[in-house]
Structures are given as structure tokens and as C-alpha cells.
Amino acid sequence: MKRNIIAGLAVIFLLSSCNNNEKMMDALADYNNSKETKGYHFGDQLSFPKEVTDNAETITISFGDNETSNLTVDPKFFTLGDNEVTLIIKTKGGETLNQDATINVFAKNPEQNISYNIIADYPHDPNNFVEGFLIEGNTVYESDGLDGSSQLIKYTLGSATPAIIEKQSAEIFSEGCAIVGDKMYQLTYRNKIGFIYDKNSLKKISQFPLPNVIGEGWGLTYDGRNLVATDGSKNLYFLDINDPSKAVRTVPVAGHTETYDKLNELEYHNGFIYSNIWHKPVILKINPATGEAVGKFDFTKLTGENDQGNSEHVLNGIAFKGNNMLVTGKNWAKIYEISVK
Template sequence: MKKSVLTGFAAVLLLVSCKNDKKILDSLADYNHSMEEKGYRFGDKLNLPQEVTENAESISISFGDKETSSLTIDPKFFEFGDNEVTFNIKTKGGETLTQDATINVFSKTPEQDISYKIVAEYPHNPENFVEGFLMEGNMVYESDGLEKASQLIKYPLGSTATVTTEKQPEDIFSEGIAMAGDKIYQLTYRNKIGFVYDKNTLKKISEFPLPNEFGEGWGLTYDGKNLIADSGSNDLYFLDPGNPSKVVKTLPVGGNKTIYSQINELEYHNGFIYANVWHQPYILKINPATGEVVGKFDFTKITEEYTKNNTEHVLNGIAFKGDNMLVTGKNWSKIYEVAFQ
């Protein structure tokens, strides 16, 4: 009889414990779901529900190979965008509970809306599906995509007549380009290779496999030290020009309310990275030290002229002519020169 009573008492304790554990996890899940869309900013604290904190002896968060017991959104631990984490809770009853969650992190400061005015327009070949775009002196270097139509071309601003053209094999889909010294580097979309050319002749010098860290090549630029690439997410990849297959570091990009995935064509100018967002009429101004989007240009009025008949004719070209920005897009008939205001 005594044994039976003890067994029953143990069963009751186990039942209470299981119900309490479920209550903790349900409460944590509700909290995480409510915060997923709202997100956090760096420096914010995770104000977990009382059901969790009152029953926990310790709480930690693991993220990849890192773990922290601080419930503060620290940039040493978290990054812009979706952080896939696991909550580890050791209860006062001696149980260890785990729950996966997504912690979305945004920048603390709203991005500035940068005003501009169009100061000049230049002709652009509307046959060109622009993927990469840069300028040196008065010469435009352009990488055009699509299979059976990909090419690297060079022409003077104000003319559509090319000075030099390097056609790609039919299976190549060309993407972003960057100039480093006397070389032009070019990515490809899904061919998983990149090319290096002589900038004067556009003759191919070599090719390289794209880094394993990204499966597709999109935009490319050069900051004077590293090539900077993207692959259609909100990550920027810093590459070694001497070995473009090597990722030096990865930098996630984030805005105040938006994580700008599908970052596309890139340009580095005066200490900032400028980036198109695929299928969006915006150009972002990004701090390359932090990944924070500090400014945004809205080119909706210009873009609508080209996308109204074909949604793929998107804004996708950024270059600089002195301090003025040149913008164009896929199959656009013009290049626009804009001055910041």
C-alpha cells in the first residue's frame, strides 16, 4: 500500500512537471511569434514572459557554434536579418528544455530618404540586359546577361556604339563586374565561375570558381582592398582579389524595418556601398563597416516607365561620374545622371 501511494505521488509530480514544462514552452513560443514580425534592434533586451523567467534557473541562447546567457541583442552575437537560434532553459525542477526560434534584427536608426535631381540623360542600348555597370573616366564598362546574349562591353558615355566587345559562350549568363587595378572581374549567375579580363582589351586572362559560400553570382564591386559580391540574399561577401574564390568576411545588411534580401548590382563610392534591390525601384546606401542601410533613393517614377510593359526591365545599374550617380536598368533606353540634394 505504501509503495502504491509513493508511486501515485511520483506520477502526480511527473504530471505537474510535464504540464509546467509545456506551459513554459508554450509561453516562450507565443512570445517569439509575437516578436518575429516586430523584430529587435541592437541593444534591445529580450523581455521573456514570467512563465519562463520565474521557472527558469538559467536561460541561454545558442546560435550556430556560439552561445550566450545575455538576453541582449548584441552585434557580437546576432546579425541583421533572420537569426535562427535555440533557447536553452534549465528549469528549477531540474529539467532542460529547448526551443528553436527566429530572432529578426533590424537597424536602430531609420534610413534617410535621399533626394536627388536628374541633371542629364544619355542614350543606352535597349537590347542590353544590364547586370553589371561601372565607369572610369568617360568610359562605361557594362556586363549584360541572359544565355546566348551575355557580353562584356565598353563604350563612351553618350554613345551606344561599343569600343570593345567580349561575347560570352552561349551557356554563360553574365552578372556583376568590378574594376581592380588593370583588371575587370565578372561573376556569372548559375555557372559557378567568374572571369578576369584585361580592362583595356577585355580579353580574358583567367577564370575562377565562385566561393562555396554562395551558389549564384549577382552583384560585384571593389572598395580598394576587397571585391564585394552578393548572391541574392541580404549578405555581402568580401573577396580577396588575388584569390576571388576566397571569402574574407560576410556582412549581413539590414534596415530599420526591412531586411533587404535580393541585393543586386553594387557600386562602392566615397566610403559607402550603393546597391540595387531586385524588382524594387530603390538604391540603398550601406555602411560597409556595419551593414546598416543609412540611406535610400526612390527611383519609382523612372523605373515605372520601363517596368509597365515588362516587369523584368528593372533598375539595375549604378556608376559614378564624379560625385553624381549614373543609373540605368535592364533593357533601358537611357542612362540618367543624378545629383544628390
């Protein structure tokens, strides 16, 4: 009889423990879902539901190869944007429970809505599927994409007729471009290679493999020290100028309430990186040291006037003429010069 009572108590304890664990995990899942939209900021404490804290001996956060028991949102551990983690809970009953979670970290300050005036417009060849766009002096350099139509061109602002055209082979899909000294660097979309050209003649000098961390080639700029690339994710990749196949730093980008992925065409100007977002009529002003989006331009009206009802004719060209910004897009018939208010 005594043995049966002990066995019965053990079953009750086991059922009670399972029930507690189930309540903990349900409460934790609900909590994580509720926090995904609101997110956190650096310095915030991760506070978990009472059902968890009352029954947990320890809570550890596992992120890739790292683990921490510090429940502060620390930039040494987390990045801006979505952090995919596993919460490891050791219960007071001696069990270990795992719960996958997304911890979104946003910038502390809201993005400034940047006002502007259109002060001029210039002709642009509407046949050009713009992927890279920059200006030096009055000379525009442009990398145009699509399989079978990719090319690198240069022309004088105000003229839609190129002075030099460098056609690329049919299997190449050209993407972003940047100038460093007398050289031009260019990414390709899914070919996993980049090219280096002589800036003056547009003749190819060499090529290099893209870093493994970059899934696809999208945008490219130069910040005076590194090439900076995008691949359609939330990340800015800083590449070694002496060996562009090597990424030396990765910086995720986020605003006050959202993570910005699909970062695309880039331009560096006066300490900030400007990036459009694929299929959105906006350009972000980004602090490259932190990845925080500090400002945003809204080009909804210009995009609507130039996309001809084609969803692929998106805003996709950023350059600076002095302190004025030049913007254009894929298959747009104009380049616009704007001054910031």
C-alpha cells in the same frame, strides 16, 4: 496503500511538470512570433515571458557552433538581420527544453529618404539585360546577362554603340563586374566561376572559382581593398583581391525595421556601398563596416517609365560620374544622371 499514494503523487507531479513545460513553450513561441516584426537592436536585453523566467534555471542561446548565456543582443554573437537560433532552457525541475527562434536585429537609426534631381539622360541599348554597370571617365563598362546572350561591352556615355564587345559562350550567364587597376573582374550567375579580363581590350586573362559561401553570383564592386559581391541574399561578401575565391568577411545588411535580402548590383562611392534590391525600385546606401542601411533612393517613377510592363525589366545599374549617380536597368532605353539634393 502507501505505495499507491506515492505512485499517484508521482503521476500528478509528472502531469503538472508536463503542463508547466507546455505552457512555457507556448508562451515562448508566442513571444518569439511577436518580436520577429518589431525586432531588436544591438545592446537590447532579451526579456522572456514570466511563464519562462519563473520556471527556468538557465536559458542558453545556441547559434551555429556558438552558445551564450548572455541575454544581451551583442554584435560579437549576433548579426544584423535574421538570426536563426535555438533557445535551450533548463527548468527548475531538471529538464532541458529546446525552442527554435528567429531573433531579428535591426539598425538603430531609420534610413534617410534621399532626394535627387534628374539632370540628364543618355541612350542605352534596350536589348541589353544589364547585370553589371560602371563608368571610368566617360567610358561605360557593362556586363549583360542571359544564357546565350551574355557579353561584356564598353562604350562612350552618350552612345549606345559599343566600342568593344566580348561575347561569352552560350552556357555562361554574366553578372556583376568591377574594375581594379587595369583588370576587370566579372561574376557568373550559376556557373560558380568568375573571370578576369584586360580592362582595355576586354580579352580574358584568367578565371577563378567563386567562394563556397556564395550561392550564386549577382553584384560586384571594389572598395579600394576588397572586391565586394552579392548572391541574392542579405549579405555583402568581401573577397581577397589576390585570391577572389576566398571570402575574408561577410556583412549582413538591415535597416531600421527590416532585413534587406536580394541585394543585387553594387557600386562603392566615398566610403559607402550602394545596392539595388532585385524587383524593388530602390537603391540603398549602406555602411560597409556595419551593414546598416543609412539611406534609400526611391526610383519607382523611373522604373515605371522604363519597364514596358515587364516585371523582369528591373532597375539594375548603378555607377558614379563624379558625385552624380548614373542609374539604368535591364532592357532600359535610357541611362539617367541624377544629382543628390
